């Protein structure tokens with residue numbers, strides 16, 4: 001006996017994109033901001049139909065607001081209809097953004113036997129139900145709960161029943177705050193409590209950028225990132241089960257616009273004009289994989305490492321780089337921000353010989369006698385603490401050596417920044 005399903009969550013229909021006002025007048029961005037969420041959602045539906053899945057589970061926050069706009073209602077209605085027409089059973093729970101009470105009962109007036117179940121609307125708010133695959137075989141039991149109101153302070157697991165029949169595949173469908181301390185208003189519970197129910201898969205909603213390392217307890221994440229914090233691929237999960245065992249458990253990207261933060265070390269570049277190709281090499285490693293799916297990558301670049309042309313990294317440099325990347329990628333990669341986290345690479349001898357204030361600071365700071373004095377004073381001050389660490393003499397020596405080395409490096413870094421900014425003013 002086999003079946004398959006997809007797990008979608010946090011579609012947030014109607015939620016605007018945020019934090020990118022610098023592109024406010026860009027035609028391509030405006031067009032994609034209007035269309036990408038719908039497109040990602042329809043991608044997911046098409047995927048479910050092509051894969052001929054038996055079920056689709058939607059784990060809450062389908063609408064962004066309890067005042068559903070007409071366009072969002074239409075998008076969801078049409079999507080659900082496509083699934084039902086393809087003989088796919090849909091179970092949708094309501095989250096804190098789209099609680100049961102916010103659903104328009106004229107629009108979503110499915111009867112109790114419909115293939116589309118909005119938990120709490122055409123079913124009770126907690127629903128235990130047997131699931132039958134397309135061959136009519138009983139293959140699983142679903143346990144699902146909706147938010148009635150925008151807040152749920154109680155532990156949602158109070159509603160759920162534990163597994164009594166080990167021969168059935170059990171699925172939990174829940175919108176909850178797993179990282180929560182017990183006072184979260186978004187259905188607080190923890191991962192050990194979930195595990196104690198003995199279910200085979202928990203389809204969760206609420207967290208947009210999932211980081212759980214458990215194959216059987218999963219947030220699907222939002223289907224389309226909406227701001228620079230929602231980086232990386234976004235999509236759905238596709239699960240295939242055979243004889244009560246999960247044999248496929250895959251994340252499938254669906255997003256049209258993708259946000260990324262990329263660190264690029266420019267330490268070994270000796271010519272400023274080579275920075276562009278270095279950045280492009282690194283960018284393409286990240287963007288190539290889903291270049292056919294994503295129509296736009298919005299990238300925040302962090303430049304790191306030691307560089308001897310620190311003072312040349314200015315706004316003009318950033319603007320030229322961003323323009324070239326956009327042009328060279330046929331308007332597919334936009335740089336939203338370049339952050340300079342590099343450290344000026346100044347030869348130590350230049351600092352030593354500098355007769356200005358920076359040179360004085362540096363020469364004082366690296367003076368062995370002064371370092372030894374500061375070190376001894378510090379050692380004396382923290383001797384009880386050091387003793388309580390029970391170092392061997394050898395460990396202690398290497399620890400001390402390490403600290404001295406680190407502080408010397410930090411001192412060089414700091415003085416290099418000072419030296420650069422002083423020479424800029426000259």
Ligand SMILES: [Mn+2]
Pocket residue numbers: 061095096097175186205206207
């Ligand atoms: Mn939520």
